[in-house]
Amino acid sequence: METQLASIAQRLSKLLLSARLGFIAKNGLKVVIAGRPNVGKSSLMNCLARTDRVIVTPYAGTTRDTVETQIQIQGFPVSIVDTAGIQETSHPIEIEGIKRTKAAVFESDVVLYVMDASQEGHPDDDALLRDLGDKPKIIVLNKCDLPQNVNERRIRLQNKNAAIFNTSCITHEGIEWLENEIVGFITHGKAQSSEEVVVSSVRQKHLLEKAFQNVTDATNGARSQLSPELLAVDVRLALDQLGALVGEVVTDDILEALFSQFCVGK
Ligand SMILES: Nc1nc2c(ncn2[C@@H]2O[C@H](COP(=O)(O)OP(=O)(O)OP(=O)(O)O)[C@@H](O)[C@H]2O)c(=O)[nH]1
Ligand SMILES: [Mg+2]
Structure with a gap:
């Protein structure tokens, strides 16, 4: 029995x-861009969308709400969500924004977890990556056009199950590799399904x-x-x-x- x-x-x-795959084929893979403030999440959204869809400024806390946009990557439908940067805050608008970020992450198929590679790692990154648990994720070490200060080796050791990419939203380095990896979540899943x-x-x-x-x-x-x-x-x-x-x-x-x-x- x-x-x-x-x-x-x-x-x-x-x-x-x-x-799940049928749903993705019909509605698109849902990719959420998350991370601490000012790491380049909105810049990455614009890069992937090939347009200035969302506001980018040098000031942390620019994005206050989740913004979703439908794009195609190599012909596959993808729904990308830019989110408010996650940090400790007592500001009511930011608190609401971060609540929405967490809801978007929960509903996503894949999370692009963005970090600023020109800065030394922040303890919040370790905690946030841990919180993602088994969620399918890609770690994006952004701002690779600047001198690098992040401890990439440590991040790789601590996140053995996640693909890690170095990108620049200024020079567009690494963006194509990242797109290949995102598409892989659709095509690899298809290959896995024998039904x-x-x-x-x-x-x-x-x-x-x-x-x-x-x-x-x-x-x-x-x-x-x-x-x-x-x-x-x-x-x-x-x-x-x-x-x-x-x-x-x-x-x-x-x-x-x-x-x-x-x-x-x-
Ligand atoms: N040099 C360099 N600067 C970048 C890169 N990506 C983003 N920036 C800059 O970093 C700053 C913050 O970029 P945003 O895209 O607004 O960052 P964000 O993570 O959306 O920030 P919040 O909305 O505040 O959470 C801006 O001044 C961008 O021009 C990059 O790859 N290289
Ligand atoms: Mg933003």
């Missing part, structure tokens, strides 16, 4: 990956996510030897979601087949 449920969970997780079915609507994706969660709960329940009656609750919920997904209600038949050996309900 546990093996059967685990294998269903694995297949649902593959379908979920295809759902032919592509789920692309938000509703279908939510139903799949719920079904996956229910089957995972059932698998964990089976592992902890929960009674079949309790497992049946999660499996029924998963079947309800999948039934809604394919437009059929098949719960009773499947439940009977799955649990017949345990004589559920008798």
